[in-house]
Amino acid sequence: MITENTKVEDLRKHKDLKTLFPYFIYNQVGDGAGNFKKDATCLKEIEQKNPTWAAEDMVYGLRQLEQICASGGQVLFDVYDSKEVQESPDKECVKLIYFPAKQCNNGSRKTIILAAGGAYGSVCSMVESFPVAARLAELGVDAFCLNYRVADGKALFPRPMEDMGAACQFLMQHQDTLGINMEHYAVGGFSAGGHLAACWGTPELGYAAYQVSKPDIILLAYPMIDVWKTVSLAPLPIRAMMLSGYLGKDHSQKVCDVYNVEQHMDMTYPPAFVVQAEDDPTVPVWNSQVFIEQLQTLQIPYCYEHPQHGLHGFGLGTNTEAVGWVDRAFAFWNKLERD
Template sequence: MTTTIPLWDHAAPYAAKGHEDEMPHLIPFIQPGSESAVIICPGGGYGFLADHEGAPIAELLNRAGISAFVLKYRVAPHRHPAPMTDGQRAIRYVRAHAEQYGIHPSKIAVLGFSAGGHLTATLGTLYDEGQPDHEDPIERESSRPDRVILCYPVITMESYGHAGSRENLLGPDVSAEQIKAFSAEQQVKADAPEAFIWHTSDDQAVPVENSLRYALALGAHGIPYDLHVFEKGSHGLGLAEDDHAVRAWSDLCLTWLKNQGW
């Protein structure tokens, strides 16, 4: 039986009407001896969560000696700020329980695919240091990920982003302020985490410009990144085990993590 970790002991905040009982949670894949962890955010356009972008990725990380957690965050009909709140809570939870899992509190990365990549990029740009006087010790922890891994991510809410993800997250009537606030390439700060990014140049669902512009934004702030663009490959490939060229992304990513001390 798979273990699940509810992110709250009570009802989650910002619940959609009629869906108050939906509890975001983590599924742990703890690798004994690992001092680092990766929180995985599957994609699905903020409308569902793709199974092939969850557990198989955690198992890959385990084989490389890294602990992982798959995040089951809320999607439509839940809207912002529910997904971001779930992601921030997940980072705070793992950090607060780092000693229990044998994880160093400064070795917590987040990895996301597609819309989960947007959530990951949002977590890497809109973070806080926690509330030191909060009655809940989890809320005292920082929500900043130490590294981010973006897999064919939705980055922007502008025209070259993904309309379905934008509507599911923000609703049909989106203001210019919301578009800017949730276009991660426009929110990169000088202390944003380093990133590993990959995409395919002919992605018809989420254009490669999403990844390119995020990399440029990191570069403008002097933040290191490792960017890989493969010539061909459809959207939503996950591990891409049937694509000889694109499946190399996972080895490249694991090498990058190793070089980061993961």
Template sequence: MATAQQEMPLYGSDPIPNSRNAANAETVDSSGNPVRYSYSKVSRPTLTVWQPPAGKRTGTAVIVVPGGGYVHLAMTHEGTDVAAWLNSLGITAFVLKYRLPSDETMVDKTIGPLQDAQRAIQVVRQRAAEWGVRPGCIGILGFSAGGHLASTAETHFMTPVIANPAGVSLRPDFAVLLYPVISFDDSTGHRGSRDNLIGQHPSAALIQKYSNQLQVTDQTPPTFLVHAEDDKTVPVVNSIYFYEALLRHHVPAEMHLYPTGGHGFGLWNHTTKDQWPDRLKNWLATGGWL
């Protein structure tokens, strides 16, 4: 259903902000059955455009943010597979290969991934006409730690961490969070994601800043959440806390919780006949994005 994909440097010919002069140590693991690509030590971010056929395009765009605990990127089942499915709905997908936090490659690793997420929104909005996208129909979709990054993008857009001289809106128009890391609290968060992003001994202020249920405002965009109750990696309360915060601020939200499914199921939770992509399709149609 998709046309040829175009991968491009996220910052074009401009210098990558917040970067140290370090060698490119990126590695790719394609082992396993089925084969899934996992990228580690990413320091050169890219954006890959997945276009549906011209006659099928709805004008909606979704930036896809794979997970991996801020230590690797699950680029297949939480990236390219999702982009292909979005194309089947007529949505133009943009798979974000974002920088993974590292003191070796970044001056401030705590903002590196958010810089890339904001830049992706900026690029898609600036070049919307080129890709047949409506500038007011740009969403972000993230899994696990990618869900943390997506929820950071939707709650921190008023504080740019990239150059934005044209004043392009960095606010996604909607967000989709799949088994997301939301809280960095000791009791409910995913410690690995927290340690990788903000360090093993972060200040209370930094923990609060990136506990995104505490950053929801009335301007946070509509959000769709999915989680399994038996998730042992990222407790289901992460989604619940975020959903409750959205309700308190009167932000339109929909959440689907499944009794089983664990963590990292990607597009298909094989423990249930009810599949979240079907629910998401309905939600997107109701919101006017299909």
């Protein structure tokens, strides 16, 4: 059984989870261990190095994955087919990891696609998407965690947006086979993944561009909304590296504005639930504030939680002032459906 003392090497060799391991903390190395190079590192030690990455939450998500795999259920899905991967080999890493609903929701059956953060240089699903997906599955939502393309030396954007579009199209096309309902679906994300999820509500980068129906709601945890302004606060070497990674060598504010969410929101933008701590040291809280102000201007329903303390990267939020936010977001989603 997975515990807080389970080591990286144990997860790498786990009989049921080893095929999923590369997507636990995905980066271009592709080893699933992110920046934890020592296989002897345990989940509790990961938390000690990154205090908002609660070992308790990682265990919760991984145990549920373990149970799904042990029951024989399919967990890992390719978003792109073999022909698409042959034409663009970088698409091979784009996957969906499935947490099926554990119970019937009182309302209509629902589906969510979650995108973990990692500054678009990694996808930290093990600490963000997996625990939240596990909780939503217990609440009756079919939850899918998206592993999307990250920086690889070429201009990244808009490839993650293409991956979200392809993932939603895949689920639309296979909803009968999977037994899910994409008539009521949401998109959610954390940090950089929150930027990706927020883009999904805009006409140029989101659902309309991929001929997919509008989501019921967008769920955002500590999202990056204004890419240029946020990245510009970083020290010059890091700033240059990030902008080159996102936009290519010829990056400029004009090019970046295409990906600044609030500039492209209109009255068709979906309702939103947003949570971000006031003391977030990584993504300034004004990102959420400008997003909420735009929702207010457009008269779009929203719920905004901004606990004073919580820092960045808290995922499910256990042992923080944000604890329970997933249940409250789910309740807000249900309220929107009733209204």
